[in-house]
Amino acid sequence: MKALVKAKPEEGIWMEEVPVPGIGPNDVLIQVSKTAICGTDIHIFNWDKWAQKTIPVPMVVGHEFVGEILGIGSEVMGLALGDRVSAEGHITCGHCRNCRAGRRHLCRNTMGVGVNRPGCFAQFISVPASNVFKVPEAISDEVASVLDPLGNAVHTALSFDLVGEDVLITGAGPIGTMAVAVCKHVGARHVVITDVNPYRLDLARKMGATRAVNVAEDDLMQVMDDLGMTEGFDVGLEMSGSPAAFRQLLKTMNHGGHVALLGILPEETPIDWTEVVFKGLQVKGIYGREMFETWYKMASMLQSGLDVTPAITHHFKVDDYAEGFEIMRSGQSGKVILDWD
Ligand code: NAD
Ligand code: ZN
Numbered sequence: 414m415k416a417l418v419k420a421k422p423e424e425g426i427w428m429e430e431v432p433v434p435g436i437g438p439n440d441v442l443i444q445v446s447k448t449a450i451c452g453t454d455i456h457i458f459n460w461d462k463w464a465q466k467t468i469p470v471p472m473v474v475g476h477e478f479v480g481e482i483l484g485i486g487s488e489v490m491g492l493a494l495g496d497r498v499s500a501e502g503h504i505t506c507g508h509c510r511n512c513r514a515g516r517r518h519l520c521r522n523t524m525g526v527g528v529n530r531p532g533c534f535a536q537f538i539s540v541p542a543s544n545v546f547k548v549p550e551a552i553s554d555e556v557a558s559v560l561d562p563l564g565n566a567v568h569t570a571l572s573f574d575l576v577g578e579d580v581l582i583t584g585a586g587p588i589g590t591m592a593v594a595v596c597k598h599v600g601a602r603h604v605v606i607t608d609v610n611p612y613r614l615d616l617a618r619k620m621g622a623t624r625a626v627n628v629a630e631d632d633l634m635q636v637m638d639d640l641g642m643t644e645g646f647d648v649g650l651e652m653s654g655s656p657a658a659f660r661q662l663l664k665t666m667n668h669g670g671h672v673a674l675l676g677i678l679p680e681e682t683p684i685d686w687t688e689v690v691f692k693g694l695q696v697k698g699i700y701g702r703e704m705f706e707t708w709y710k711m712a713s714m715l716q717s718g719l720d721v722t723p724a725i726t727h728h729f730k731v732d733d734y735a736e737g738f739e740i741m742r743s744g745q746s747g748k749v750i751l752d753w754d
Contacts, residue, residue: 414430414433414537415428415429415430415536415731416428416429416430416473416534416535416536417429417473417474417534417535417731417734418431418473418474419457419458419464419468419470420471421470421471422460422465424460425458425460426457426534426734426738428731428732428734429471431535433536433537434537434538434539435539436484436485436486436539437486438486438487438488438489439486439488439542440486440489440539440541440542441482441485441486441489441498441539441540441542441545442482442483442484442485442537442538442539443478443480443481443483443500443533443539443540443545444480444482444483444536444537445479445480445533445534445536445537445538445753446479446481446554446752446753447478447480447554447555447557447558447750447752447754448475448477448478448533448534448558448731448750448751448753449477449478449558449559449561449725449748449750449751450475450738450741450749450751451475451477451561452586453476453525453527453528454474454475454527454738454741455738455741457474457528458738458742459742467528468528472527472528472531472532473527473532473534473535474528474532474534475526475527475532475533475534475535476502476526476528476532476533476561477502477533477558477559477560477562478533478558479497479498479554479560480497480533480538480753481495481496481497482494482495482498482545483537485542486542489542490542491542492542492545492547496547497547497548497554497557498545498546498547498548499545499546499548499557499558499560500526500533500538500540500544500545500546501544501545501546501564501701501702501704501705501708502525502526502544502561503517503518503520503523503524503525503526503544503701503702503704504523504524504525504540504541504544505522505523505524505704506520506522509522518568518700518702518703518704518707523701526538526540534751536753544704546560546705548560548712549712549715549716551715551716552712552715552716555725555728555750556721556722556725558750559587559591559721559724559725559748559750560708560711560712561702562588562591562748563591563595563711564701564702564711565588565701566588566589566591566592566595566652567595567702567710567711567714568675568701568702568703568707569588569592569650569652569673569675570592570595570596570599570650571595571710572671572699573671573673575596575599575600575648576599576600576601577601577602578601578602578647578648579601579602579603579604579605579640579646579647580596580601580603580604580605580646580647580648580649580650581605581606581607581646581648581649581650581662581665581666582604582605582606582607582650582652583606583607583649583650583651583655583659583661583662583676584606584607584608584651584652584653584654584658585606585607585608585610585613585614585616585617585625586608586613586652586653587724587747587748588652588675589606589613589617589650589652589653590606590613590616590723590724590747591620591721591724592650592652593606593617593620593621593622594620594621594720594721594724595714596650597620598714598718598719599714601648602623603623603624603640603642604623605622605623605624605625605626605633605636605637605640605646606624606625606626607625607626607627607628607633607653607658608625608626608628608653609628609629610744611627612746613747614627616724616726616747619723620721620723620724623640624639624640628658628661633661637665644667644668645665645666645667645668645670646662646665646666646667646670647670647671648670648672648673649662649663649665649666649670649671649673650672650675651673651674651675651676651678652675652676653676654676654677654679655676655678656678656679656682656684658676659674659676659678659682660685663684663685663688663689663694664685666688666692666694667692668691668692668693669692669693669694670692670694670695671694671697672694672695672696672697673696673698674696674697674698674699675699723747724747724748725747725748725750726746726747726748726749727740727746727748727749728750728752729749729750729751729752730751730752731752731753737750
């Protein structure tokens with residue numbers, strides 16, 4: 414089969430012929446129809462320090478996809494040939510304390526599809542049936558292929574009560590822009606998002622942001638003043654991985670505010686801890702998606718009017734994957750879809 418492979422320990426990703434993966438008794442084989450490129454895939458493409466220490470070469474990459482079940486292991490229940498599915502890309506161990514308590518997103522032995530084991534940028538992928546999510550009919554293939562990053566946005570945003578609250582999102586990457594729509598959908602009042610990239614701030618406006626602020630040019634405090642926000646944000650969602658953005662978020666939070674960190678900050682990021690302590694902030698780290706509460710909530714919101722399609726900006730045939738990676742690397746895109754049909 415055709416697959417996009419990290420074949421050499423250097424910059425790049427290559428289209429190669431590889432064997433169709435096998436399935437064990439608890440796995441399913443899925444014929445992939447659409448995939449989306451994630452920031453993680455760009456790290457792997459760029460072969461940065463994280464990728465060098467994490468990815469065994471060769472590796473079929475990719476973890477955001479939708480497809481159709483083509484093969485089923487003998488022990489699998491609740492799934493059928495032909496089901497349209499996506500899958501949770503975190504494969505959990507099943508035997509640690511959290512897994513056994515039903516908190517699979519906190520598994521200490523998590524393996525990543527397209528990171529530690531073969532991924533979905535291929536005509537076929539094999540995954541454990543317990544990771545599969547059946548996609549409701551009302552959700553298009555296009556949107557189904559980005560359920561994984563949308564799930565990051567949903568997991569982060571739904572960490573706290575948002576009804577009537579003022580929310581700050583730092584970082585208008587694909588996940589931050591989708592989080593805007595999620596926060597508005599569940600009833601936040603003002604949803605303000607920051608970035609330094611005008612293209613992405615425009616996308617965030619299309620997703621319904623109250624204000625999309627270019628912090629390289631404009632003063633966030635002034636925007637808060639204009640909106641009549643005298644006390645600060647109630648909820649802060651860090652989705653940039655930028656220390657400067659995180660510091661600005663802490664500074665603009667109201668006392669007693671709730672902060673969720675999805676963005677991967679550098680290991681040693683100095684902050685003013687008095688902002689956390691004296692304001693009595695609650696800070697929560699987010700990894701992946703809750704299995705499978707995030708998936709159910711996300712699917713239900715999509716069926717009740719949540720629209721994330723403006724965040725999907727580019728489509729390419731998989732043979733033109735190089736162009737897709739280039740546009741994603743340029744920062745002049747939202748989600749980029751590769752078509753395998
Ligand atoms: P992305 O890198 O595409 O977007 C980050 C955005 O932050 C960019 O648009 C960038 O211009 C912006 N930014 C840079 N400096 C800024 C500043 N000072 N203020 C505001 N914005 C600034 O990332 P993404 O794919 O949307 O993911 C968001 C973050 O979440 C990334 O850090 C990613 O690594 C992380 N992530 C974490 C998990 C998890 O499980 N914890 C999962 C997926 C992604
Ligand atoms: Zn576990």
